[in-house]
Amino acid sequence: MSKVSLETPEAKTGGLPHEVRANDVAPLQVLSPEGEVVNPDYMPELSDDQLKEIMYRMVFTRTWDERAINLGRQGRLGFYAPVSGQEATMVGSEYALNKDDFICPGYRDMPQIVWHGLPLYQAFLYSRGHQHGGQIPEGVNVLMPQIIIGAQILHATGIAMGFKLKNEKRVAITYTGDGGSSEGDFYEGLNFAGAFKLPTIYFVQNNGYAITTPFAKQTAAQSIAHKALAAGIRGVQIDGMDVLAVIAAVREAAEIGRNGGGATLIEGLTYRFKPHSMADDTTKYRTKEEEAEWSERDPLVRFGKFLAKKGLWSDEDTARVKEEAKNAVNEHIKKAEQTEKMTVSGLIDSMFEQTPPHLEEQKADFQ
Amino acid sequence: MAQMNMKEAIRDAMRVELKRDPNVLVFGEDVGKVGGVFRATEGLQGEFGDTRVFDTPLAESAIGGLAVGLGTQGFRPVAEIQFVGFIFEALDQMFVQAARMRYRSGGRYHSPIVFRTPFGGGVKAAELHTDALEGLAIQTPGIKVVIPSNPYDAKGLLISAIRDNDPVFFMEHLNLYHAFRDEVPEGDYTVPIGKAKVVREGKDVTIIAYGLMVHTALKAAEELEKNGVQAEVIDLRTLVPLDIDTIVASIQKTNRAIVVQEAQKSAGAAAEIIAQINEKAILHLEAPVLRCAPPDTVYPFAQIEDAWLPNAARIVKTVNQVLQF
Numbered sequence: 029m030s031k032v033s034l035e036t037p038e039a040k041t042g043g044l045p046h047e048v049r050a051n052d053v054a055p056l057q058v059l060s061p062e063g064e065v066v067n068p069d070y071m072p073e074l075s076d077d078q079l080k081e082i083m084y085r086m087v088f089t090r091t092w093d094e095r096a097i098n099l100g101r102q103g104r105l106g107f108y109a110p111v112s113g114q115e116a117t118m119v120g121s122e123y124a125l126n127k128d129d130f131i132c133p134g135y136r137d138m139p140q141i142v143w144h145g146l147p148l149y150q151a152f153l154y155s156r157g158h159q160h161g162g163q164i165p166e167g168v169n170v171l172m173p174q175i176i177i178g179a180q181i182l183h184a185t186g187i188a189m190g191f192k193l194k195n196e197k198r199v200a201i202t203y204t205g206d207g208g209s210s211e212g213d214f215y216e217g218l219n220f221a222g223a224f225k226l227p228t229i230y231f232v233q234n235n236g237y238a239i240t241t242p243f244a245k246q247t248a249a250q251s252i253a254h255k256a257l258a259a260g261i262r263g264v265q266i267d268g269m270d271v272l273a274v275i276a277a278v279r280e281a282a283e284i285g286r287n288g289g290g291a292t293l294i295e296g297l298t299y300r301f302k303p304h305s306m307a308d309d310t311t312k313y314r315t316k317e318e319e320a321e322w323s324e325r326d327p328l329v330r331f332g333k334f335l336a337k338k339g340l341w342s343d344e345d346t347a348r349v350k351e352e353a354k355n356a357v358n359e360h361i362k363k364a365e366q367t368e369k370m371t372v373s374g375l376i377d378s379m380f381e382q383t384p385p386h387l388e389e390q391k392a393d394f395q
Numbered sequence: 396m397a398q399m400n401m402k403e404a405i406r407d408a409m410r411v412e413l414k415r416d417p418n419v420l421v422f423g424e425d426v427g428k429v430g431g432v433f434r435a436t437e438g439l440q441g442e443f444g445d446t447r448v449f450d451t452p453l454a455e456s457a458i459g460g461l462a463v464g465l466g467t468q469g470f471r472p473v474a475e476i477q478f479v480g481f482i483f484e485a486l487d488q489m490f491v492q493a494a495r496m497r498y499r500s501g502g503r504y505h506s507p508i509v510f511r512t513p514f515g516g517g518v519k520a521a522e523l524h525t526d527a528l529e530g531l532a533i534q535t536p537g538i539k540v541v542i543p544s545n546p547y548d549a550k551g552l553l554i555s556a557i558r559d560n561d562p563v564f565f566m567e568h569l570n571l572y573h574a575f576r577d578e579v580p581e582g583d584y585t586v587p588i589g590k591a592k593v594v595r596e597g598k599d600v601t602i603i604a605y606g607l608m609v610h611t612a613l614k615a616a617e618e619l620e621k622n623g624v625q626a627e628v629i630d631l632r633t634l635v636p637l638d639i640d641t642i643v644a645s646i647q648k649t650n651r652a653i654v655v656q657e658a659q660k661s662a663g664a665a666a667e668i669i670a671q672i673n674e675k676a677i678l679h680l681e682a683p684v685l686r687c688a689p690p691d692t693v694y695p696f697a698q699i700e701d702a703w704l705p706n707a708a709r710i711v712k713t714v715n716q717v718l719q720f
């Protein structure tokens with residue numbers, strides 16, 4: 029795997045002998061953009077049905093994203109962060125986990141928690157600003173998307189410590205962006221995971237931008253994966269537009285974590301085709317050329333080509349899944365819209381296990 | 396005179412000061428090339444270059460600490476925290492390190508910093524984007540707290556804040572950025588920090604407010620007028636220092652008051668204002684001073700924001716309670 033590791037300084041010309049250096053890193057790819065297997069050693073073991081399921085989920089996620097943007101424009105959704113382009117990192121990383129592994133998402137990571145079990149209508153409720161969106165069903169091992177960038181990194185660290193203390197063979201995975209890797213919380217989480225040897229996977233989806241700020245202004249580090257070195261955990265870099273590389277890397281990291289080998293930082297190189305959020309104009313900070321270049325690496329196209337060559341997928345399949353996804357989105361948005369509205373009294377009662385007298389009194393203002 | 400909305404007035408204040416004083420620096424997340432998520436700094440990097448106006452990596456604690464360090468070196472940082480809820484990440488640097496610099500160094504160093512942050516509800520933003528967190532700031536010794544309610548004041552107050560040698564927490568209400576235009580003078584003028592303004596005269600009751608709530612209070616005052624009640628409305632403009640003299644003078648006239656705030660009811664600015672009224676004007680009161688504020692819950696998800704926030708009807712109701720006491 030394209031793992032970041034220390035090397036002797038002499039290997040680099042000009043380095044002083046007491047300088048610490050890291051080697052260059054190249055992203056792991058299993059599939060070429062043409063859909064050919066270029067790295068058979070890392071080809072994850074997956075049945076034909078599983079391969080089709082992964083494609084199903086990526087196409088579904090793309091359609092859901094497109095519909096969500098429309099619903100947002102119609103005022104039927106609230107806060108929403110587009111995901112198109114990042115289906116491989118999102119769908120692939122979740123697919124590589126067990127259902128009892130735990131997910132701590134950032135605000136863009138709704139697909140992972142939905143595929144891990146959160147009903148879609150609750151994702152819509154969350155977006156519409158309804159508290160029930162966050163009532164995660166029993167047995168679904170996720171937290172709701174985190175708004176404070178970086179906070180979830182520390183939660184995953186704590187959850188992983190919990191697994192370790194209870195001798196459970198589970199891992200916690202958490203996501204952030206390249207921007208999120210600049211927060212203090214990120215370094216603190218990685219360092220704890222190193223110090224306590226925790227079964228955590230820190231997945232950075234490096235989509236090149238934090239809102240408008242490009243990667244080059246975010247850090248002078250050669251890669252995000254390099255940041256693992258200082259924390260004493262594994263750091264790997266993968267092609268985040270290649271769903272098989274994502275699955276290979278996350279499966280490996282999860283295996284290592286479950287077996288006491290500690291944490292991994294995975295940097296997936298990816299791109300968001302759409303704006304940062306609904307109120308953002310990409311033309312102010314991105315070029316058409318760059319967008320075109322990345323759309324050639326579209327994870328759906330690449331994996332679709334691979335499957336088509338195996339006779340597992342066709343354009344008709346894509347059309348069918350799109351239809352299915354549209355219907356599902358319609359059904360779930362209706363369910364979200366029909367959910368009984370929140371009330372201020374209900375909100376007040378959700379603050380404490382037992383509503384204290386001063387809050388009981390405050391309810392009077394809202395009756 | 397130019398017509399400006401509050402966002403343009405804020406931008407203009409930064410432009411005036413960047414031009415006037417080479418030590419003024421403007422920075423934060425996304426403030427450079429694009430001019431911030433609200434475009435409050437749009438064009439400033441183009442005009443002043445990217446050493447004076449620049450994007451930082453995504454790290455609020457570092458933004459705050461950078462400002463503290465730069466402040467000791469003679470610079471005057473205007474640091475933007477992109478949305479109010481993200482100040483928690485920077486609390487140590489803003490409310491401990493910046494606010495204590497003068498005290499800890501025996502006056503040798505200070506923190507001539509403005510921390511600008513948008514806040515304020517009613518826009519159905521995501522969680523932690525809108526909370527009114529001024530209560531945290533006013534509990535913090537050593538930092539001034541400014542919350543303008545209109546474009547003219549915003550520009551004049553921000554210029555004062557940038558020239559102030561102490562740290563200023565400058566809160567900009569999201570719902571006021573584009574709400575309306577005002578006559579705003581070109582170039583240089585200041586509105587003093589620590590001076591409230593009576594924005595409507597009245598004799599029956601005083602409504603004390605700041606930020607967007609000034610406008611809500613004015614709406615309530617119009618409603619009250621229909622029932623023959625003359626409400627006086629005070630725009631505090633700054634919470635630290637608090638202009639208690641203007642408040643007391645008004646209460647001497649009206650003998651009744653309420654305080655409106657967007658922040659949750661307990662232990663906030665309203666509670667402090669009422670405590671000071673008790674200390675300085677209790678003998679002029681005909682009724683207890685009441686608060687009109689949201690309940691003590693977290694700022695709710697978007698769905699019930701409107702029901703939760705104070706509105707004109709609730710202000711009227713609170714005023715009627717003090718009138719009927």
Ligand SMILES: Cc1ncc(C[n+]2csc(CCOP(=O)(O)OP(=O)(O)O)c2C)c(N)n1
Nearest residue numbers: 136175176177205206207208237238239481
């Ligand atoms: C603590 C904190 N600071 C700032 C923000 C505002 N904000 C939301 S998204 C974002 C950029 C995030 O970029 P990145 O981590 O690269 O993730 P991406 O959106 O590209 O997936 C910023 C600055 C926030 N939500 N939380």
